[in-house]
Amino acid sequence: MAANSLNPNNWVDKYSDYLFNYTIVRVNDREIANDIISETFLAALKSAKNFKGEASERTWLISILKRKIIDYYRKINSRKGKAEVRINYNTDSNEGDWLEEQVADSSDMTAEDVMENNELGLAILDCLDSINEKHAAIFKRKTIDGLDTEEICNEFDITPSNLWVIIHRARTALAACLEKNWF
Amino acid sequence: MGVKKKNFLIDCSEAGICCDKAQYKDASFSEKAKLLIHLIYCKICRKRTFRNSKLTKLIKESKLQSCPEDQKKVWKEQIQTKNTTENP
Numbered sequence A: 001m002a003a004n005s006l007n008p009n010n011w012v013d014k015y016s017d018y019l020f021n022y023t024i025v026r027v028n029d030r031e032i033a034n035d036i037i038s039e040t041f042l043a044a045l046k047s048a049k050n051f052k053g054e055a056s057e058r059t060w061l062i063s064i065l066k067r068k069i070i071d072y073y074r075k076i077n078s079r080k081g082k083a084e085v086r087i088n089y090n091t092d093s094n095e096g097d098w099l100e101e102q103v104a105d106s107s108d109m110t111a112e113d114v115m116e117n118n119e120l121g122l123a124i125l126d127c128l129d130s131i132n133e134k135h136a137a138i139f140k141r142k143t144i145d146g147l148d149t150e151e152i153c154n155e156f157d158i159t160p161s162n163l164w165v166i167i168h169r170a171r172t173a174l175a176a177c178l179e180k181n182w183f
Numbered sequence B: 001m002g003v004k005k006k007n008f009l010i011d012c013s014e015a016g017i018c019c020d021k022a023q024y025k026d027a028s029f030s031e032k033a034k035l036l037i038h039l040i041y042c043k044i045c046r047k048r049t050f051r052n053s054k055l056t057k058l059i060k061e062s063k064l065q066s067c068p069e070d071q072k073k074v075w076k077e078q079i080q081t082k083n084t085t086e087n088p
């Protein structure tokens, strides 16, 4: 039996935040990001038979996503040549071998800053993967979505003091997880 | 007087929660006051508060976003429909 198997019914719950954050900084548009992720899921289902189980499910999805992002830039480049894009892609490589530079038009951050922040964001999502699923969901609601305590308590049927204990545990675990590379 | 004074002294776990609330600007005036008083004499919590604030800064810098639940629903439906035709 292969080490890793595919479970398409869990893809959205498990990976959509990761895929979305990976994509959004690279295409700078929510609608386009959503479309690219749709295409990625569909392409993944189409080639599910070819999945050998050597990579993790997420790594495999990301490799398909990268190709879809490249396809997107090829399309707009051949149409307009508006953004200057350089892409290096190695088919049998890891995530880090992929380089894309995009001319930033509106912000004063360099492309490098944007990519570093994105890497940090993905590391945070990685760390959240290793804590209790419900706690991670509550943490995301509070921290990323910025919802009110009351709203979250209603959604998850918990008391405010439950919420703060969960947030405390999540933050402690997250800080410990990020410690090595980011603190 | 004695009782009031005691109310303003909190233990480390309560200080931790006050600090978390402060990270989200959810701490009340009295919680902030209690935390500050605690930090005067508790070195461990001073360290923890520094770390917690650093975490807040990192999260902010990461610019993480979550995709809306509606979009997740769309993807789930697409996957289900396609999966039954591709891999019955």
Ligand SMILES: [Zn+2]
Binding pocket: B011, B012, B013, B015, B038, B042, B043, B044, B045
């Ligand atoms: Zn203390």
